[in-house]
Amino acid sequence: MTEMPNVLWLEEISKDDIPSVGGKGASLGEMTSVGLPVPKAFVVTAQAFRKFLVETGLEDSIFTLLSDLDVDNNDALEEVSRSVRDLVLGAKMPEGIKEEVLAAYGSMGDGELVVAVRSSATAEDLPDASFAGQQETYLNIKGDADVIEAVQMCWASLYGARAVYYRAKQGFDDRTVNIAVVVQQLIRSEKSGVMFSSHPVSGEPLTIIEGSWGLGEAVVSGSVSPDKYVFDRRLKRVVDRLISNKEYMIVPVGEKGTELVEIPKDRQDEPVLSDTEVTRLAEFGRISEEHYGVPQDLEWGMVGDTIYILQSRPITTIGVNNTHAAPSAQTGPQGAVILEGNGASPGVAGGPVIIVHDVKDLGKVKDGDILVARMTNPDMVPAMRKVSGIITDEGGMTCHAAIVSRELGTPAVVGTKTATKTLKDGQMVTIDGEKGLVFEGAAAVSAPAQAAPAAQVAGATVAAPAPVITATSVKVNVSLPEAAVRAAATGADGVGLLRIEHLILGMNKTPGWFIKNGKEEEFISELYTGIKTVLDAFPGKPVWVRTLDAPTDEFRNMLGGEDEPDEHNPMLGWRGIRRDLQSEAQFKMQVDAFKRLWDEGYDNLGLMFPLVSHPDQFVRAKELIAGWGVNVDEVDLGIMIEIPACAILIEDFCKAGVSFASFGTNDLIQYTIAIDRNNELVSPMYWPKHPAVLKLIHDAIAVCRDYHVECSICGQAGSDPKMVEWLIENGITSVSANIDAVPKIRGTAAKTEKRLILDAVRAKNASEWNI
Numbered sequence: 001m002t003e004m005p006n007v008l009w010l011e012e013i014s015k016d017d018i019p020s021v022g023g024k025g026a027s028l029g030e031m032t033s034v035g036l037p038v039p040k041a042f043v044v045t046a047q048a049f050r051k052f053l054v055e056t057g058l059e060d061s062i063f064t065l066l067s068d069l070d071v072d073n074n075d076a077l078e079e080v081s082r083s084v085r086d087l088v089l090g091a092k093m094p095e096g097i098k099e100e101v102l103a104a105y106g107s108m109g110d111g112e113l114v115v116a117v118r119s120s121a122t123a124e125d126l127p128d129a130s131f132a133g134q135q136e137t138y139l140n141i142k143g144d145a146d147v148i149e150a151v152q153m154c155w156a157s158l159y160g161a162r163a164v165y166y167r168a169k170q171g172f173d174d175r176t177v178n179i180a181v182v183v184q185q186l187i188r189s190e191k192s193g194v195m196f197s198s199h200p201v202s203g204e205p206l207t208i209i210e211g212s213w214g215l216g217e218a219v220v221s222g223s224v225s226p227d228k229y230v231f232d233r234r235l236k237r238v239v240d241r242l243i244s245n246k247e248y249m250i251v252p253v254g255e256k257g258t259e260l261v262e263i264p265k266d267r268q269d270e271p272v273l274s275d276t277e278v279t280r281l282a283e284f285g286r287i288s289e290e291h292y293g294v295p296q297d298l299e300w301g302m303v304g305d306t307i308y309i310l311q312s313r314p315i316t317t318i319g320v321n322n323t324h325a326a327p328s329a330q331t332g333p334q335g336a337v338i339l340e341g342n343g344a345s346p347g348v349a350g351g352p353v354i355i356v357h358d359v360k361d362l363g364k365v366k367d368g369d370i371l372v373a374r375m376t377n378p379d380m381v382p383a384m385r386k387v388s389g390i391i392t393d394e395g396g397m398t399c400h401a402a403i404v405s406r407e408l409g410t411p412a413v414v415g416t417k418t419a420t421k422t423l424k425d426g427q428m429v430t431i432d433g434e435k436g437l438v439f440e441g442a443a444a445v446s447a448p449a450q451a452a453p454a455a456q457v458a459g460a461t462v463a464a465p466a467p468v469i470t471a472t473s474v475k476v477n478v479s480l481p482e483a484a485v486r487a488a489a490t491g492a493d494g495v496g497l498l499r500i501e502h503l504i505l506g507m508n509k510t511p512g513w514f515i516k517n518g519k520e521e522e523f524i525s526e527l528y529t530g531i532k533t534v535l536d537a538f539p540g541k542p543v544w545v546r547t548l549d550a551p552t553d554e555f556r557n558m559l560g561g562e563d564e565p566d567e568h569n570p571m572l573g574w575r576g577i578r579r580d581l582q583s584e585a586q587f588k589m590q591v592d593a594f595k596r597l598w599d600e601g602y603d604n605l606g607l608m609f610p611l612v613s614h615p616d617q618f619v620r621a622k623e624l625i626a627g628w629g630v631n632v633d634e635v636d637l638g639i640m641i642e643i644p645a646c647a648i649l650i651e652d653f654c655k656a657g658v659s660f661a662s663f664g665t666n667d668l669i670q671y672t673i674a675i676d677r678n679n680e681l682v683s684p685m686y687w688p689k690h691p692a693v694l695k696l697i698h699d700a701i702a703v704c705r706d707y708h709v710e711c712s713i714c715g716q717a718g719s720d721p722k723m724v725e726w727l728i729e730n731g732i733t734s735v736s737a738n739i740d741a742v743p744k745i746r747g748t749a750a751k752t753e754k755r756l757i758l759d760a761v762r763a764k765n766a767s768e769w770n771i
Contacts (some may be wrong), residue, residue, distance in 0.1 A: 001010070002213065004020050004047040005043055005045065005047075005100075006044065006045055006047065006048035006051070006097050006100045006101070007042050007043070007044060007045065007048070007100045007101060007103075007104045008020070008021060008025075008042065008043050008045055008098070009041075009042045009043075009104075010025075010028050010032040010038065010040070010041050010042070010043070011029070012029070012364075013025060013026060013028070013029025013030070013032075013043065014026065014029055014030055014686070015027065015029070015292075016029040016666070016686070016716070017029065018122055018755065019046065019122055019178075020043075020045045020046050020180065021043045021045060021046070021120060021180045022046065022119075022120030022121050022122050022179065022180040022182075023120060023121070023122070023181075023313060024118060024119075024120035024182055024311060024313075025043040025120040025180050025182050026120075026179075026312060027312050027313055028041060028043075028182060028184070028311070029043075030291070030312075030626070031288065031309055031312055032430070033484065034287065034288075034291050036284060036287065036288065036309045036312075037284075037306070037307055037308050037309055037468070038308070038309055038310075039184050039185040039186075039187055039308055040108060040184070040185050040388030040599060040761070041182055041183060041184030041185065042104045042105075042108075042182075042183055042534060042692050043120065043180050043181065043182050044097075044101055044121050044151055044180060044181040045185065046179060046180045047178075048100075048101075048168065049178055049179050049180065050178055050182075051094065051097060051154055051179075052093060052094060052097060052155065052615075053182065055094045056091040056092070056094070057179060058088065058091055060083050060369070061087060062087060062159070062629060063174065063175055065080050065083055065084055066080065066084065066159075066164065066174045067249075069164070069168075070159045071164060071165045071382075072382075073170040074161075074362070074363065077161050077164065077165060077382075078161050080164075080503050080555045081159055081161040081164055083161055084159040085156040085157075085159050085160065088152065088155050088156040088159065088522070089152060089156050091294045093148060093152060093361070098148060101147065101148065101151060101183070104183070105144065105147050105183060106144075108183075108185065108455050109185075112142060112143075113142070113185060114141065114142045114184075114185075114186045114188075115141050115142070115147065115183050115184060115185055115186050116137065116138070116139050116140075116141070116156070116182075116184050116185075116186045116251070117137070117138045117141050117147065117150035117151060117153075117154060117155055117181060117182070117183055117184075118135055118137045118138075118178055118182040118184065119137060119154040119158070119180075119181060119182075120176055120179065120180040120181065120182050121158060121163075121177060121178070121179045122178045122179065122180070124211055128487035135435060136153060136154055136157035136160070137154075137180050137217075138150040138153060138154070138257075138321065138336045139186060139215065139217070139252065139257065139258050139671075140186060140252035140253065140254075140256055140257050140258055140432050141256065145677050146256060147183065149481075151181045151183070154179065154181045154663075155179055155181070156178070157179075158179040159174075159180075162381050162382070165381065165382050166381055166523065169385065169397070174422075177654045180642045181576065183219070183764050184310075186252070186629045187301045187303060187308045187310070188215075188252060188303065189214065189215050189216060189302060189303060189308075190213070190214075190302060190303055190304070191211055191212065191213050191214070191272045191273070191301075191302050192211065192212070192214065192215055192216035192219065192299070192300060192301035192302065192310075193209060193210045193211030193216055193219045193226055193227075193299075193300060194209075194210050194216065194219055194270070194298065194299050194300070194396075195207060195208065195209045195210070195219060195281055195282075195284075195285050195296065195297075195298045195299075195300055196208045196209075196285075196295065196297055196298075196315060197282075197286060197288060197289040197296045197297075197298065197315075198283035198294075198295035198315070199313050200295075200297070200406065201205075202258070203295065203743060205232070205233040205279075206230055206232055206233070206239075207230070207231040207233060207282040207285050207286070208211075208229070208230055208231075209230075209231065209273065209278055209281055210226040210227065210228050210229075210396040211226055211227050211229070211272040211273055211300075212224045212226040212246045212249060212272060212756060213246060213249040213263055213267065213272065214249030214250050214251050214261075214263075215249070215250045215251060215252070215258060215301070216299050216300070216301055216310065217250045217344045218248065218249055218250040218256065218260070219396065220299065220400065222250065223395060223478050224244075224246050224248050225245070225246070225342075225394050225395060225396060225415040225417065226244060226246065226396045227241070227242065227243050227244055227246070227271060227272045227273065228240075228241065228242040228244070228342070228396055229241045229242075229273060229278045231278050231279065231281075231282040233282065233286060235280075235753065236279075237275075238275045238278050238279070242270070243269065243270075243271050244415075245268050245269055246259050246263055246267075246268050246269075246272075246526075246679055247262060247263060247268060248261065248262055248263060249261060249263050251634070253607060262347070273560030273692075274589060277302070277307075280307060281300055282308060283438060284298070284300070284307065284309055284586060288309070288312045291719050292312070292314065293719055293722075293741055293744060293745075294314050294719070294738075294741045294744060295314070295315045295744075296312045296313065296314060296333075297312070297313050297314070297315050298310075298311060298312045298313075298575060299311040299312075309410070328596070328743055329465070334440065336438055336440050337437050337438070337440075338422065338423075338429070338438055338439065338440050339391070339398075339413070339416045339418070339419055339422060339423075339438035340416065340436060340438070341391070341392075341413040341414055341415040341416035341417070341419075341436045341438070342395075342396055342402075342413065342414050342415045342436050343413060343432070343433055343434045343435050343436035344395070344396075344401065344402035344405060344406070344412040344413065344414045344436075345390075345402060345405035345406040345409075345410060345411055345412035346369075346411065346433050346434040347387040347389075347409070347410070347411030347433045347434070348430065348431070348432050348433070348434075349370065349410070349411045349430070349431055349433070350370075350388070350389075350390035350428065350429065350430035350431075350441075350442030351368045351369055351370045351387075351388050351389065351428070351429075351442055352368075352369055352370065352425075352426050352427065352428055352442075353369070353370050353372050353391075353423045353424065353425060353426065353427045353428075353429055354366070354369040354370065354371055354372065354387075354426055355372045355373070355420055355423065355424075356371055356372065356373045356380065356383065357373070357374075357420070362380060362382065362383045365383040365386055366386065367386050367387075367388075368386075368388050369386070369387045369388065370387060370388065370389045370390070370391060370429055370431065371383060371384065371387040371389070371390045371391070372390075372391045372392075372420055373391075373392055373393070373401075373420065374392065374393040374394060374396075374420055374422050375392050375393065375394045375395055375400070376390065376392060376400050376401040376404070377400060380765065381404060384401075384404055384405070384410065385691070387410065388410070388411070388414075389410060389411045389431045389433070390405050390411070390412040390413075390414075391412070391413050391414075391416060391419045391423070391429075391431060391438060392412075392413075392414045392415065392419065393414065393415075393416060393417055393418065393419050393420050394414070394417075395414040396415055401414050402414055405433070409479030410433075411431055411432070411434075412431075412433050413431050413432070413433055413436050413437065416438065416483060416509070417483075418767070419438070423438075428440075428441055428442040429441070429442065430442055434515060444580065444719055450654070458471055458653025468746050468747060469473050469750070470746055470748045470749040470750050470753060470755055472728055472732070472733065472734065472735060472749040472753065473494070473733065473734040473735070474492060474493050474494045474544070474713070474734075474735055474736075474737065474742060474745055474746045474749055475492050475493050475494045475495055475496030475497075475544075475712065475714075475734060475735065475736035475737075476490055476492035476494075476495055476496065476736060476737060476738070476739055477496060477497045477498075477499075477714055477718070477736050477737065477738055477739070478495050478497070478498050478499070478534055478739075479498075479499045479501075481503070481529075481530045481533035481534055483739060484534040484536075484537035484538075485537055486739055487534075487537065487538075487739050488537040488538055490540075490739060490742035490743065491742070491746075492541075492544075492599065493541060493734075494538055494541035494542035494543060494544075494604070495538055495541075495542070495543040495736070496544055496662060496712050496713075496714045496718070496734065496735070496736020497544060497546055497608070497662065497714035497736050498531065498534055498543055498544065498545045498546065499546055499549075500527060500530070500531070500545060500546065500548060500590075501549065501550045503526065503527055503530040503531075503546065504523075504527070504548060504550065507523065507526055509559040509560055509587040510559065510560035510561055510563070510564065511523065511548070511560075511583075511589060512560050512563050512564075512583075512586070513559050513563075513604070514560075514589065515585050516560065516563075516574070520585075520589050520592075523589050524589055524592045524593045525593075526598075527589070527590065527593040528593040528596050529596065531543075531545055531593065531594075531597060531605070531692075532597060535597065535602050535604065535605060538604070539604075540604060541604060542604050542606055542636070543604055543605055543606065543715075543727050544606045544607075544608045544636075544638065544660070544662065545594070545605060545606065545607055545608065546608045546609075546610050546640065547576075547577065547580060547587070547590055547608070547609055547610060548576075548579070548580065548586070548590060549575055549576045549610035549611060550575060550595055551567075551570035551571055551573065551575045552564045552565055552566075552567050552570050552573060552574055552575070553567070553570045568584065570580065570724075571667075571670075571676070574610070575610075575611060576609070576610040576611025577609045577610060577611055577612050577617050577618075577621060578617070580609075580621070581617060581620055581621065581624075584624065587621075587624060588624075588628055589632065591624075591625055591628050594607060594630075595628065595629060595630055595674065598630065598634075600630050603634075603635070605635070605636075606635070606636030606637070606638060606659065606660065607625075607636070607637050608638045608639065608640055608660075608662060609621055609637070609638070609639050609640065610640045610642065610664070611640065611642055611643065611667075612639045612640065612642075612643070612646055612653075613645040613646055614645065614649065615649060615652045615653050615655075615656040616658050618637075618639060618653060618658060619656055621637075622637060622657070625637075628632045635658075636659040636660060637658065637659055638658050638659050638660035638661055638662065639653060639658050639660075639661050639662075640661075640662055640663075640664045640714075641661050641663045641664065641668065641700055642663075642664035642667040642668050643667070643668070643669065643671055644668070644671055644672050644696060647668070647696040647697070647699070647700045650699075650700045650703045650704065651703045651707070654703060654704065654706075654707035654709050655707075658674055658709060659709070659710070660709060660710040660711070660712065660713070660737070661700070661709060661710075661711050662712040662713060662714045662734075663697060663700075663706055663711075663712070663713040663714070663715055663717075664714060665688065665693075665697075665713065665716060665717040665718075666715045666716055667691065667715075668693060668697075668715070669686065669687070669688055670686070672690065672692050672693050672696060673686075673687060673690050673692065673693070674686070675687075688716075688717055688720075688723070689723070690698065694726075697713075697727070697730070698730050701727075701730055701731045701732050702730075702731060704733075705731050705733070710733055710734055711731075711732055711733055711734065712732070712733070712734035712735060712736055713727060713732065713734075713735050713736065714736040716738075718736050718737045718738075718741075718745070719737040719738045719741035719745065721744055721745060721748040724737075724745055724748050724749065724752075725748055725751075728749060728752045728753065728756070729752065735749070
């Protein structure tokens with residue numbers, strides 16, 4: 001396998017490169033490839049960061065400090081975080097990496113270009129978690145020394161207290177998360193902001209744009225209450241605007257860093273954007289949303305008439321149930337309205353006010369409080385997890401408080417201007433995070449039952465649409481048990497792919513380690529608990545669990561990793577069903593966990609074997625499972641179609657008794673056209689809709705239909721509306737999409753099915769009338 005370089009240019013990067021360039025880097029590369037106006041940049045890869053840890057000998061020291069850390073102990077969290085960051089900042093960057101970074105920077109502008117140096121962690125900006133603001137960004141950086149320093153500071157920010165806490169609560173293991181760094185030309189924006197291509201709560205085709213003067217950090221951080229514009233993509237016009245008083249802006253200062261300055265009085269109430277500029281921005285939002293197949297959260301900047309798109313990531317909150325309270329669920333008396341702001345996260349919550357002026361106040365925050373601050377920042381995330389509601393003086397629907405509140409499902413009202421002055425510690429209030437109102441007194445709030453029945457948009461109430469019914473089963477992909485509730489909230493028809501790799505990698509020990517040390521029960525119990533969490537979120541719906549499919553290089557940094565073989569190309573090596581069949585003890589531990597669940601009545605659990613290339617492998621796996629006490633005639637056993645050989649022999653698999661089959665398109669494409677999508681020399685040739693790939697899929701679907709075997713797809717293509725339309729036209733019976741893509745894919749399925757029915761009726765009528 002070609003070693004990933006230390007530096008990649010945006011033109012070399014696609015959305016499939018998250019493991020190497022992180023969510024932000026992958027998004028910038030993808031946007032560049034579709035022609036969006038992205039400033040030039042390169043990425044210091046995650047592999048470079050990992051080399052830094054290895055070559056400096058920091059790896060073991062860091063993970064020893066982080067192991068067994070109680071992230072809810074704030075003092076311990078801060079102390080460990082500080083120690084780890086000091087280790088990273090105190091180490092010397094290896095010369096080879098340093099030389100490549102400086103060479104790339106020098107080629108951008110003779111070493112004098114002013115840049116932004118942005119963290120891009122490999123677990124951020126993902127479809128099921130935004131990880132907003134967990135790592136650092138450094139603006140207005142110029143010169144070799146400062147660029148190297150900023151890169152290393154970004155690396156260190158991976159271990160900031162808020163980042164360590166957030167990863168722990170999201171179920172990410174620190175060993176498995178790397179960080180890349182984007183070095184990008186700094187756009188000295190005269191005006192900037194954030195844009196949601198669709199409404200971030202209801203998903204309606206309403207583009208919401210927030211903007212202010214200066215650099216976009218003022219809007220993202222909540223330092224200013226921005227102007228808000230609503231563009232209706234159906235009517236193709238601006239339907240609402242709110243022009244705020246904008247007192248401050250962030251601007252570059254000197255040769256390093258930024259500062260917050262007061263905006264001249266005559267510009268504070270001046271609109272930032274004209275209707276023409278709003279329309280142009282909305283068009284870029286539409287292009288990004290259509291390309292990715294899911295609504296996007298974009299950052300933008302303008303210099304003169306030139307628009308730059310600085311970031312695009314999936315909106316992770318559309319249609320997600322509020323975990324604290326359902327909107328308008330008040331049952332007790334409601335006092336007078338004492339504050340008004342922007343409804344940033346729907347739901348109603350009541351409780352005592354706790355005013356947080358800075359990080360030192362966070363220790364006072366208790367469960368059920370209403371957190372009040374001028375603005376929130378990433379250091380406040382641990383406290384934001386505790387509270388029942390959030391109120392801020394500043395900020396709009398795209399500020400930190402709004403984004404994190406929606407992800408947490410916590411009602412929030414932002415941009416009230418005077419909350420920290422009007423409210424007092426201990427005062428009882430009720431907030432309506434949909435309408436943006438704060439009431440005197442704590443009204444009783446009913447327990448959450450279901451998602452909001454309606455969304456408040458541009459001053460008008462928009463009724464929630466009726467459930468979309470499709471003949472095609474629309475399932476969801478799940479990687480972490482923590483995401484199960486959000487996945488179920490999409491209304492998906494089941495789980496088309498539950499990956500257990502994260503569960504196993506999160507144990508920080510290889511399966512071989514558990515076997516070698518007689519700790520099999522520990523492994524089985526952990527796997528059982530994680531899968532049960534997902535099954536409980538999808539009662540009565542199929543949950544297809546893929547057996548272990550981790551390449552050997554992913555095990556190497558874990559306990560027991562020293563026993564892993566050194567493979568030239570792990571992706572083509574000892575993984576998937578071939579490893580389980582040769583390591584029966586490893587396979588049996590998994591089956592023991594599955595058997596416990598089946599024995600407890602979870603008959604909706606199906607097993608899916610990865611990387612099968614011949615029916616004999618399926619038959620052998622089935623024999624082993626039967627030998628371990630499972631009635632294989634009573635459970636669903638299926639396969640992943642990831643290898644051309646499997647697609648070609650699909651009829652033999654059907655005859656062998658598979659219950660279902662699902663396309664893993666990422667591998668199928670690579671293996672069919674011999675393209676390693678992580679190899680920069682050939683990755684531009686990666687072609688998901690290559691005719692050979694489509695023929696393999698088409699023919700396999702036809703065979704599965706003939707044998708009444710459910711045929712699905714769970715690779716990235718299952719989240720692409722255009723690909724799903726083609727799949728339904730070609731007879732697929734099931735698709736499985738990423739969490740945030742489920743509503744759009746269900747809509748695509750419904751439209752496609754209706755069109756096919758209508759086309760058939762029209763053809764029949766035309767034939768009968770000889771038209």
